[in-house]
Amino acid sequence: MAQDKTKIIDSLYKVMCTATSTQSDSKIKNNDYFKRRVLGFKAEIEFETLVENYSDVKFLEGGQFISKKLSGNSNDKNEFIYTTISFDDCDMYRRVYSTIAQWTEVKDMLYIKILDTDWSEENLNVRKRSRGKISSTKIFTPAYSFYQFDKMNDSFHLHKIQNFDAILQHFTNSGRLPSIYPLRKVEQFEYFGKYNLSILKKIYSNRYFLDVILRKATGRQIIDLDGFLETRKKIILAEIKEKSPIMSKNGGENSWRYGWDSRRILWYLYLLKNLDFSILYNVRRIDNRNDREFIQWDSIFLDDFLRGTSWSSSRGGGGGEDTLLAPYSFFSRLEMILKSLGLE
Numbered sequence: 001m002a003q004d005k006t007k008i009i010d011s012l013y014k015v016m017c018t019a020t021s022t023q024s025d026s027k028i029k030n031n032d033y034f035k036r037r038v039l040g041f042k043a044e045i046e047f048e049t050l051v052e053n054y055s056d057v058k059f060l061e062g063g064q065f066i067s068k069k070l071s072g073n074s075n076d077k078n079e080f081i082y083t084t085i086s087f088d089d090c091d092m093y094r095r096v097y098s099t100i101a102q103w104t105e106v107k108d109m110l111y112i113k114i115l116d117t118d119w120s121e122e123n124l125n126v127r128k129r130s131r132g133k134i135s136s137t138k139i140f141t142p143a144y145s146f147y148q149f150d151k152m153n154d155s156f157h158l159h160k161i162q163n164f165d166a167i168l169q170h171f172t173n174s175g176r177l178p179s180i181y182p183l184r185k186v187e188q189f190e191y192f193g194k195y196n197l198s199i200l201k202k203i204y205s206n207r208y209f210l211d212v213i214l215r216k217a218t219g220r221q222i223i224d225l226d227g228f229l230e231t232r233k234k235i236i237l238a239e240i241k242e243k244s245p246i247m248s249k250n251g252g253e254n255s256w257r258y259g260w261d262s263r264r265i266l267w268y269l270y271l272l273k274n275l276d277f278s279i280l281y282n283v284r285r286i287d288n289r290n291d292r293e294f295i296q297w298d299s300i301f302l303d304d305f306l307r308g309t310s311w312s313s314s315r316g317g318g319g320g321e322d323t324l325l326a327p328y329s330f331f332s333r334l335e336m337i338l339k340s341l342g343l344e
Helices: 005-019 033-051 090-100 186-194 197-216 262-274 302-308 334-343
Strands: 058-061 063-068 080-086 106-127 134-150 155-158 220-224 227-230 235-243 257-261 278-286 294-301 322-327
Touching: 005 033, 005 106, 005 134, 005 186, 005 197, 033 058, 033 186, 033 197, 033 227, 033 235, 033 278, 033 294, 033 334, 058 080, 058 090, 080 090, 080 197, 090 106, 090 155, 090 227, 090 235, 106 197, 134 197, 197 220, 235 262, 257 262, 262 278, 262 302, 262 322, 278 302, 294 302, 294 334, 302 322
Parallel strands: 080 106, 235 278
Antiparallel strands: 058 227, 063 080, 063 220, 106 134, 134 155, 227 235, 257 322, 278 294
16 A cells, blocks of 8 residues: 555644543643653754764664563563564564573564565544544555564564564553543644655554554563664663753753752662663753754763753653753763764
8 A cells, every 4th residue: 555744744733642642731731641652753863963973883673672571579570572663674684683582581583674665554443633533544554474483593584473463462452442632732743844764654653553453462561762772882771852951040051950860870780680681861952842943963872961960859751750960061062972883
């Protein structure tokens, strides 16, 4: 089935609206959760585009750690499934998967390759307004090939199950229908129109997996990774955000700070304990939440952020999460970091 940008964006709009709640945060002006989720793709796309300019640094798609919710019993432990969805050849991710495979809590590792052809359509239940009547609409169904990573042989092979049952078999399928959130302002999706079809298909294929397929799995927990930077010597896990610094009313640039969600920091520290990755926090700096005019990329490694944070205080962040703060002066230009990585 032929795809075009308009139809892909329309499917993305329907899928994300249906699966994502609208939740404002009274502590922060203009900070609706749904709006932040939609606009968050811009930073990730622009980050990958910038990295493409550096021949000695390669961008790789981030993946998902998927697990069952723990019951609270003392003998419970996490057992993760690790997945990646991309157009890339799976062998490009061998180093990433080999590293993650060393962690004993990761029990199964799949690579899901997006196919450019053989897409189809399916029905999706939607609401046109809050508490409105449910109706049916058409969305694209992406096509995929499923690969499993063999930890013993350090290689990928075609999975014996060539559909999402390769993942859903680890969970209980719920007979209860998931919540259906209403369709919202379609103009929030207009900015996607400036990106090419392959980028949009990749974004949609990931959201289809997360917002359509995984909603069928009862009790699943998902922690996503934004991406990786691969050099000849190392692999760096990249967290990517778009925001402006916290600026005091009376202070100059020396008083500026950036926040980082404490929940994410704890997760990354847990990864560092088990995996040999560096963590790089990257902020697509904008002028303000309304105009969102791009200024520059500011980046910092996790160790440097923790070295500069104020441990005695935190700040309420978007989505109700606490954030730790580090001085703006501790951050470097992303371009300088990418250049130095290429020279190593």
